[in-house]
Amino acid sequence: MASAAFSVSSPAASAVAARSKAGPRAVPDRHSVPAYLRLVSVLGRGVSQGRSRTGCRVGITRKNFGRVMMALAVDVSRFEGVPMAPPDPILGVSEAFRADKNDLKLNLGVGAYRTEELQPYVLNVVKKAEKLMLEKGDNKEYLPIEGLAAFNKATAELLLGADNPVIKQGLVATIQSLSGTGSLRLAAAFIQRYFPEAKVIISSPTWGNHKNIFNDARVPWSEYRYYDPKTVGLDFEGMIADIEAAPEGSFVLLHGCAHNPTGIDPTPEQWEKIADVIQEKKHMPFFDVAYQGFASGSLDEDAFSVRLFVKRGMEVFVAQSYSKNLGLYSERIGAINVVCSATDVADRVKSQLKRLARPMYSNPPIHGARIVANVVGDPTMFGEWKQEMEEMAGRIKNVRQKLYDSLSAKDQSGKDWSFILRQIGMFSYTGLNKAQSDNMTDKWHVYMTKDGRISLAGLSLAKCDYLADAIIDSFHNLN
Numbered sequence: 436m437a438s439a440a441f442s443v444s445s446p447a448a449s450a451v452a453a454r455s456k457a458g459p460r461a462v463p464d465r466h467s468v469p470a471y472l473r474l475v476s477v478l479g480r481g482v483s484q485g486r487s488r489t490g491c492r493v494g495i496t497r498k499n500f501g502r503v504m505m506a507l508a509v510d511v512s513r514f515e516g517v518p519m520a521p522p523d524p525i526l527g528v529s530e531a532f533r534a535d536k537n538d539l540k541l542n543l544g545v546g547a548y549r550t551e552e553l554q555p556y557v558l559n560v561v562k563k564a565e566k567l568m569l570e571k572g573d574n575k576e577y578l579p580i581e582g583l584a585a586f587n588k589a590t591a592e593l594l595l596g597a598d599n600p601v602i603k604q605g606l607v608a609t610i611q612s613l614s615g616t617g618s619l620r621l622a623a624a625f626i627q628r629y630f631p632e633a634k635v636i637i638s639s640p641t642w643g644n645h646k647n648i649f650n651d652a653r654v655p656w657s658e659y660r661y662y663d664p665k666t667v668g669l670d671f672e673g674m675i676a677d678i679e680a681a682p683e684g685s686f687v688l689l690h691g692c693a694h695n696p697t698g699i700d701p702t703p704e705q706w707e708k709i710a711d712v713i714q715e716k717k718h719m720p721f722f723d724v725a726y727q728g729f730a731s732g733s734l735d736e737d738a739f740s741v742r743l744f745v746k747r748g749m750e751v752f753v754a755q756s757y758s759k760n761l762g763l764y765s766e767r768i769g770a771i772n773v774v775c776s777a778t779d780v781a782d783r784v785k786s787q788l789k790r791l792a793r794p795m796y797s798n799p800p801i802h803g804a805r806i807v808a809n810v811v812g813d814p815t816m817f818g819e820w821k822q823e824m825e826e827m828a829g830r831i832k833n834v835r836q837k838l839y840d841s842l843s844a845k846d847q848s849g850k851d852w853s854f855i856l857r858q859i860g861m862f863s864y865t866g867l868n869k870a871q872s873d874n875m876t877d878k879w880h881v882y883m884t885k886d887g888r889i890s891l892a893g894l895s896l897a898k899c900d901y902l903a904d905a906i907i908d909s910f911h912n913l914n
């Protein structure tokens with residue numbers, strides 16, 4: 436990046452060097468002037484100054500400046516080889532939505548809860564907990580690497596049930612991490628370090644970021660069948676066959692509830708069979724629980740799958756998120772739990788998770804952890820949370836019903852839209868292909884992911900008719 440034009444033998448630079456108290460020995464040659472300093476010199480106006488690595492004060496006059504600037508202008512950036520990254524398939528949709536000036540626009544991209552007025556929602560119980568925290572005057576000291584102890588206790592209990600024997604026996608290694616994504620990423624780093632031969636199998640389709648997470652952690656992955664477009668339901672046979680065929684000891688990534696993006700979960704009987712084949716093949720179940728309480732409205736019901744595996748005495752990974760169920764999206768609060776078969780194993784696993792976390796992000800943020808710990812630890816607030824969660828889940832169910840009603844009433848083709856009612860959680864997987872999804876956005880200003888997923892949490896009853904028109908037009912007029 437250095438240009439031949441920047442030479443300390445130039446008259447101006449020599450003059451500066453001569454003025455330097457450090458004497459002639461400290462005159463910087465062009466290699467002793469760090470790149471940043473040369474750049475600073477170019478960007479500054481008039482005389483720009485700085486210190487070279489030798490500690491000598493250097494600077495160049497405006498007169499000399501022109502030459503340097505010209506030389507650098509034709510120089511090639513060190514970042515020339517960095518290509519433009521594509522927008523994120525989910526969060527990039529929100530960026531495009533913000534840029535659209537049309538009044539009809541609707542953001543059904545990201546899975547984030549909105550009120551009936553389509554406004555973001557901060558839970559009352561969260562405001563209450565924050566008020567208490569402020570009154571108490573809690574400090575902002577670093578948390579330990581594993582996070583807030585009260586949070587870690589609360590989160591494991593919420594997931595597994597407070598009287599689960601694995602908690603009582605100290606078999607659960609829990610680390611507070613950076614929400615669901617950070618917890619998954621930490622677990623992926625653990626897999627990469629301690630199971631370098633293992634691969635992860637993930638459902639087809641799955642939440643888009645799963646693939647990025649394992650790619651970045653250099654953990655090989657492949658897909659197992661999950662969604663059957665013909666039935667718009669679960670391809671259970673295919674799922675079982677693919678889990679069975681995976682190399683023994685694979686990690687099987689499962690959505691604990693409210694599968695994203697399909698909204699299709701296995702039945703309790705199917706979960707039993709999935710557990711059977713995972714156990715037979717000595718696979719490791721790895722649950723992603725991002726929607727506990729949001730699928731059914733009940734925290735316990737939505738933890739059914741995880742608890743089933745744990746009850747069988749299996750070792751299990753579980754990543755948790757409080758983005759959706761407590762609406763703490765930007766607080767980045769979640770955890771990775773590893774249920775182990777012995778206390779000393781849990782201790783060792785925890786120690787290694789901490790070791791991985793320390794150089795990655797050192798220790799997690801405290802604010803969201805305190806909110807969760809306060810809400811779960813206080814019976815009144817805990818009750819209020821459950822009620823608000825039921826209300827949120829209830830609003831989504833109402834919108835789901837209304838969308839189905841609107842589609843059924845408006846669509847004259849006889850198409851069966853009842854799959855929308857069978858899907859659960861925040862999303863509906865509409866079956867719209869990329870061209871149809873593009874039409875939804877380009878013509879109707881409905882922002883959604885290109886896999887045909889819409890977030891019903893971003894829809895209001897009032898907008899259901901409009902959305903139904905958009906879907907019918909896109910579905911029938913494009914293929």
Ligand code: KET
Pocket residue numbers: 525526544545546547613614615616617642644690695723724725755756757758764769
């Ligand atoms: N797992 C799943 C299945 C998931 O849908 C999300 C978020 C996460 C983990 C991570 O959430 P976090 O906020 O890191 O705790 N999904 C929504 C938002 C996103 O893509 O980041 C979404 O699918 O819209």
